[in-house]
Amino acid sequence: MKILSAAQTRKADAYTIQHEPISSLDLMERAASALVDWLTQRFSPEVPFAIFCGPGNNGGDGLAAARLLHNRGYNVQVFLVEEPDQTKSDDFTQNLHRLPQELPAQSIQSIEDFSELSPGTVVLDALFGSGLSRPLRGVYAQVVEKMNQLGGTIISVDVPSGLFADEALLQDSTVVQATHTVTFEQPKLSFLLPSSGAYVGEWHAVSIALHPEYLQNVASPYQLLTPAFIKSILKPRKKYAHKGTYGHALLIGGSYGKLGALILSAQAALRAGVGLLTVQVPQIGYSIVQTAVPEAMALTDLHDLHFTRFTGQPDAYDCLGIGPGLGQAEDTRLALEALFRLHLPPLVLDADALNLVAADRTLLRTLPEGSILTPHLKEFERLTGPATDDFHRLQLLQSFCQEHKCYVVLKGAHSCVGTPTGEYYFNSTGNPGMATGGSGDVLTGILTSLRAQGYSALETCLLGIYVHGLAGDLAAQEMGQASLIASDLSAFLGKAFLAVEKG
Ligand SMILES: NC(=O)C1=CN([C@@H]2O[C@H](COP(=O)(O)OP(=O)(O)OC[C@H]3O[C@@H](n4cnc5c(N)ncnc54)[C@H](OP(=O)(O)O)[C@@H]3O)[C@@H](O)[C@H]2O)[C@H](O)CC1
Numbered sequence: 001m002k003i004l005s006a007a008q009t010r011k012a013d014a015y016t017i018q019h020e021p022i023s024s025l026d027l028m029e030r031a032a033s034a035l036v037d038w039l040t041q042r043f044s045p046e047v048p049f050a051i052f053c054g055p056g057n058n059g060g061d062g063l064a065a066a067r068l069l070h071n072r073g074y075n076v077q078v079f080l081v082e083e084p085d086q087t088k089s090d091d092f093t094q095n096l097h098r099l100p101q102e103l104p105a106q107s108i109q110s111i112e113d114f115s116e117l118s119p120g121t122v123v124l125d126a127l128f129g130s131g132l133s134r135p136l137r138g139v140y141a142q143v144v145e146k147m148n149q150l151g152g153t154i155i156s157v158d159v160p161s162g163l164f165a166d167e168a169l170l171q172d173s174t175v176v177q178a179t180h181t182v183t184f185e186q187p188k189l190s191f192l193l194p195s196s197g198a199y200v201g202e203w204h205a206v207s208i209a210l211h212p213e214y215l216q217n218v219a220s221p222y223q224l225l226t227p228a229f230i231k232s233i234l235k236p237r238k239k240y241a242h243k244g245t246y247g248h249a250l251l252i253g254g255s256y257g258k259l260g261a262l263i264l265s266a267q268a269a270l271r272a273g274v275g276l277l278t279v280q281v282p283q284i285g286y287s288i289v290q291t292a293v294p295e296a297m298a299l300t301d302l303h304d305l306h307f308t309r310f311t312g313q314p315d316a317y318d319c320l321g322i323g324p325g326l327g328q329a330e331d332t333r334l335a336l337e338a339l340f341r342l343h344l345p346p347l348v349l350d351a352d353a354l355n356l357v358a359a360d361r362t363l364l365r366t367l368p369e370g371s372i373l374t375p376h377l378k379e380f381e382r383l384t385g386p387a388t389d390d391f392h393r394l395q396l397l398q399s400f401c402q403e404h405k406c407y408v409v410l411k412g413a414h415s416c417v418g419t420p421t422g423e424y425y426f427n428s429t430g431n432p433g434m435a436t437g438g439s440g441d442v443l444t445g446i447l448t449s450l451r452a453q454g455y456s457a458l459e460t461c462l463l464g465i466y467v468h469g470l471a472g473d474l475a476a477q478e479m480g481q482a483s484l485i486a487s488d489l490s491a492f493l494g495k496a497f498l499a500v501e502k503g
């Protein structure tokens with residue numbers, strides 16, 4: 001699913017109005033009824049609504065929704081938040097005139113006009129949407145602060161007021177803290193980024209049937225992963241397959257006290273379908289891995305406690321994953337330097353391998369093309385330096401991937417895959433229960449496994465993050481988020497793949 005900028009959304013509107021054709025007022029009516037359908041499915045007519053409308057078409061949506069809710073028997077109050085002589089959009093004005101007599105719009109021109117709401121009132125935030133052009137000030141900021149203080153349910157129409165759809169927030173901006181955001185057609189880019197996304201609550205995209213031609217042809221570097229798209233990547237298994245058909249992966253990692261990370265990766269790699277798996281561990285890990293992961297073959301390092309030299313044959317493997325529990329000893333760094341000088345199969349680098357690369361620019365310069373790196377925000381910052389905000393971080397992601405011709409899985413609530421050709425893919429699965437030790441090691445195992453099975457680097461990243469998050473969602477449905485641990489992710493991988501196959 002393409003993520004459109006605010007400007008592209010406006011062009012989509014205009015294209016739809018022109019080519020459907022449909023009047024802008026009727027498109028607003030279509031948006032408002034999609035919003036009201038969403039509301040009436042979740043709130044019964046006993047629930048009172050207070051609808052706060054701004055001066056533009058976001059406010060117009062609010063007015064139209066007020067009328068539709070009122071006509072369906074809901075108890076609605078309408079408030080117009082306005083600055084003196086601020087121009088109103090045409091469709092706003094038309095919908096203001098359409099309000100029934102018994103539903104007067106009350107004007108709020110200063111915070112003193114803000115009357116108390118009855119307990120349990122649901123606030124509908126229709127102040128500003130994709131047309132926000134500057135931070136909220138004056139009565140708008142005061143009303144938003146009051147809304148947030150009420151502590152009740154707030155449903156934002158299209159975008160939480162005060163948030164830009166595709167630009168960073170300025171320091172100490174006033175923004176609605178939404179419980180839910182009902183957005184039209186697609187999520188906005190700011191919904192998928194950590195700091196701005198925190199205001200959105202749960203977002204729900206409702207279709208308003210924007211013209212498909214525009215959506216098909218518009219160019220956007222930003223995509224949100226969908227079940228159908230992921231299903232199109234999944235390769236079906238062949239009847240006459242043998243274990244060699246599904247590749248041979250190698251995982252290097254584990255060090256004193258951190259063997260578990262490597263074991264989690266190994267179990268995940270097997271559950272993600274690789275045909276053969278070999279792990280290289282320090283001497284202390286030999287009997288541990290042979291016991292914990294009997295399906296894996298084991299190589300040992302000469303050193304007792306950590307990785308100091310690759311002891312296998314590179315061309316025996318279809319993908320090499322390195323990093324889980326690796327440690328950052330000096331002789332491990334040297335071993336990585338020597339490894340990068342070999343002719344290697346495709347690489348997946350995680351955790352300590354990333355930190356070693358970040359600390360040594362020569363390692364970064366010799367990073368093989370097409371490698372997959374899986375940093376979390378902190379590890380990424382070590383690679384590129386600090387980002388001023390989430391949008392700046394996306395620029396750093398793009399230039400890093402282009403400079404090093406690599407793929408980066410930037411892990412987070414909506415993990416983002418950066419590519420050497422400048423695209424960004426946002427994940428749509430996963431939950432906060434996955435913020436637990438070892439979750440990243442499982443992802444490394446999945447990615448190494450998929451790459452060894454012959455998926456391209458990009459397919460590996462997209463399918464890998466999707467099933468990793470989906471396994472987490474399926475596990476959380478059974479055990480809740482707090483009790484979810486990394487090994488549950490591997491345990492639910494099979495169900496995740498089955499769910500992807502079903503589509
Ligand atoms: N395809 C769709 O998604 C559809 C969306 N719809 C709704 O339309 C809004 C976008 O409407 P728009 O009128 O472009 O923008 P807003 O309603 O967000 O507000 C713009 C007006 O507000 C003024 N403004 C902007 N920022 C501020 C501010 N910080 N303080 C005060 N006033 C502000 C702006 O005036 P300026 O000229 O001063 O910038 C505008 O007057 C979208 O979000 C959806 O809700 C359609 O209903 C259907 C299709």
Ligand SMILES: [K+]
Nearest residue numbers: 125128157159
């Ligand atoms: K809004």
